[in-house]
Amino acid sequence: MTESINVSVQDPHSYSNINEIRTKHLSLDLEINFENKTMYGVARHQMSDSKANTAIFDINGQVIQKITIGKKGAEKEADFVIGKIDSDSILGQPLVVSIPRGTKYINIYYQTTDRCDALEWIEAENTASGKYPYLYSQGQAILTRTWIPLQDSPSNRFTYDATLHVPKGLMALMSAENPKYKSPKGIYHFEMNLPIPSYLIAITVGDISYKALDKQCGVYAESPMLNRAVKEFQDLPRMIDAAEMLYGPYAWGRYDVIVQHKSFPFGGMENPMLTFINPSIVAGDGSLVSVIAHELAHSWSGNLVTNESWNDFWLNEGFTVYIEHRIMEELYGKELSNTLCEIEHYELVQELKSIASSSHPEDSRLYLSLKGRNPDDGMTSVAYVKGAYFLKTLEATVGRKKMDGFVKDYFQYYKFKTIRTEIFHTFLNKKLLYPNNIEFNTDEWFYLEGLPLNSIAIKSKRLELMRDYADQTNRGDDIFAQVERYRWVKIKGKNKKRKESYMEQLDIKNFNTQEWQTYIRNLSLRIDTTHLDQIDQYAHFSEANDELKFEWFLLNIKKENRSIRSKLRVFLIETGRRKYILPLYRALCLNSKDKVWAKQVFNEAKGGYHSVSRNSISAVFD
Ligand code: BES
Ligand code: ZN
Numbered sequence: 001m002t003e004s005i006n007v008s009v010q011d012p013h014s015y016s017n018i019n020e021i022r023t024k025h026l027s028l029d030l031e032i033n034f035e036n037k038t039m040y041g042v043a044r045h046q047m048s049d050s051k052a053n054t055a056i057f058d059i060n061g062q063v064i065q066k067i068t069i070g071k072k073g074a075e076k077e078a079d080f081v082i083g084k085i086d087s088d089s090i091l092g093q094p095l096v097v098s099i100p101r102g103t104k105y106i107n108i109y110y111q112t113t114d115r116c117d118a119l120e121w122i123e124a125e126n127t128a129s130g131k132y133p134y135l136y137s138q139g140q141a142i143l144t145r146t147w148i149p150l151q152d153s154p155s156n157r158f159t160y161d162a163t164l165h166v167p168k169g170l171m172a173l174m175s176a177e178n179p180k181y182k183s184p185k186g187i188y189h190f191e192m193n194l195p196i197p198s199y200l201i202a203i204t205v206g207d208i209s210y211k212a213l214d215k216q217c218g219v220y221a222e223s224p225m226l227n228r229a230v231k232e233f234q235d236l237p238r239m240i241d242a243a244e245m246l247y248g249p250y251a252w253g254r255y256d257v258i259v260q261h262k263s264f265p266f267g268g269m270e271n272p273m274l275t276f277i278n279p280s281i282v283a284g285d286g287s288l289v290s291v292i293a294h295e296l297a298h299s300w301s302g303n304l305v306t307n308e309s310w311n312d313f314w315l316n317e318g319f320t321v322y323i324e325h326r327i328m329e330e331l332y333g334k335e336l337s338n339t340l341c342e343i344e345h346y347e348l349v350q351e352l353k354s355i356a357s358s359s360h361p362e363d364s365r366l367y368l369s370l371k372g373r374n375p376d377d378g379m380t381s382v383a384y385v386k387g388a389y390f391l392k393t394l395e396a397t398v399g400r401k402k403m404d405g406f407v408k409d410y411f412q413y414y415k416f417k418t419i420r421t422e423i424f425h426t427f428l429n430k431k432l433l434y435p436n437n438i439e440f441n442t443d444e445w446f447y448l449e450g451l452p453l454n455s456i457a458i459k460s461k462r463l464e465l466m467r468d469y470a471d472q473t474n475r476g477d478d479i480f481a482q483v484e485r486y487r488w489v490k491i492k493g494k495n496k497k498r499k500e501s502y503m504e505q506l507d508i509k510n511f512n513t514q515e516w517q518t519y520i521r522n523l524s525l526r527i528d529t530t531h532l533d534q535i536d537q538y539a540h541f542s543e544a545n546d547e548l549k550f551e552w553f554l555l556n557i558k559k560e561n562r563s564i565r566s567k568l569r570v571f572l573i574e575t576g577r578r579k580y581i582l583p584l585y586r587a588l589c590l591n592s593k594d595k596v597w598a599k600q601v602f603n604e605a606k607g608g609y610h611s612v613s614r615n616s617i618s619a620v621f622d
Contacts, residue, residue, distance in 0.1 A: 005094040011309040012371035015094035016151030021050035028162035034133040037121040040111040058145035058152040060092025061115035068107045117611040118143035128222040134206035140199040141375040157195035171208040175271035202271035221259035242330035263576035265612035267291045270298030283545035287513035297323035308420040310375035314366040318387015338460040348385040364449040367421040406432045470522030480538040520551040529561040550580040557587040573605040578613040
């Protein structure tokens, strides 16, 4: 054991000494064993030229068998020590390898364990088709180190290749050029020839099929989901066209999407060449496809130009939300993109309130200071929405034309590089603000808490109507009741009209998911529960898509309306997306009776959650 090793200078979440020596190319050779839920094999690192006499990697949960130095076949064993685990085990451990100066090849032989949190192993009976087991990984922010020993910092980019040995009958996919058919022998080879940060290495293995959307993109899924997903994502080729038109060529060749297992903890994850999507996004009516636009947008912001550390997370996500809205506007019009934007503003305002009264009020700054903390703590709507509002406010100030030119130049200039707030600030001044003589309160946006006063406000007209409906409901009116109306109809054969009465009822289908979401959010907690039950009998929010189910359940939990319990229980067991289940558990825990019930449900459900969701929810019960 060594003494504790310091984290790297530019990245508080990695022990690696990337300032001295860096991986340039990673070559994986792994056997995927579903019986004992482990992977074992070797991670061969090809290093930069360096005079360093140690190379430090991040690990978390693996067993290291041996480390060798030299090209494959001509290897010599090397000494290594594993450093102390940090007290709350967020970062894992430094793996310190002694190397002769000028070492080029470091090969780490290892095996994963059940403590490797990136990996979710799923038994056959819990998959969509029920026949074969399934595996996927989630690397962001610092979980790639739990299944590959590597320098796990977004500030280093490298290329990779991988050979995977999987059971026959299964397809293996990675964030790389992917197969379209199963390999009869269960051996797959992957190449990612463009340099990427470690958090974007990803794997999925299962009974997966593929269907093309066009030449460049398509959908992977377990077969029961495939056709539905292809229909849901049919606009994807047009989204790619729109993004390229705005921000320059798509750099990654293919863009495919895989509909993940239902336990997937996020709505989507932008793994290059293969976005992972939560199955709840396949809602049946295209109502949640903005998540696809979002992950696609990361092909520029995040994957091409990457945050240097998780303190600069807003440079990934703020830009991505901004671009997501631009893509949505191109395809579906300004009203829908304004709707999304206004809804997110509401979420930001709520989050800013809770951050202001938390133990870390500084978390409402765009530039974060997450040293010593879990980078997950920075995953708030500050990075996403405050980040996007910064860019929208900037756009409103300089004009769309200049803004578009600037963002396009930014991606061109920093492509395949990493970026931090300070560098972005300099680039912004030099390329946009100084040449156009524009004063902008950039420092306030980046370094101060809260939302600056000059932030633009975006309003959607249709949402106003929904708030109006909510007000009517809050006053006790039944907006779904049939009402008698009159119209004039022509009398046959005569040149006269007569008044005719007819019954009219509000049609749920006249409004989209985001509009109903706004309606629910504006319902008052003073409405009595029988009225809520009546609304649901007509509107079926508790049986709608996951976004609406979530809003409905949250409101009903706050109202202590226990008639929803059986549906809520199913939802909590069947859904893995943290954005939904974590706030529901939190709301349940505010009431001691509901807390007992929630704990029972959690105990039943937790085996089916990915560690990302499971760990966050466990903390709620502590
Ligand atoms: N890259 C994120 C997901 C992520 C962030 C995982 C940080 C781990 C750490 C992804 O692009 C994302 O933002 N997903 C959102 C989509 C939404 C904003 C449209 C999600 O999952 O909710
Ligand atoms: Zn994102």
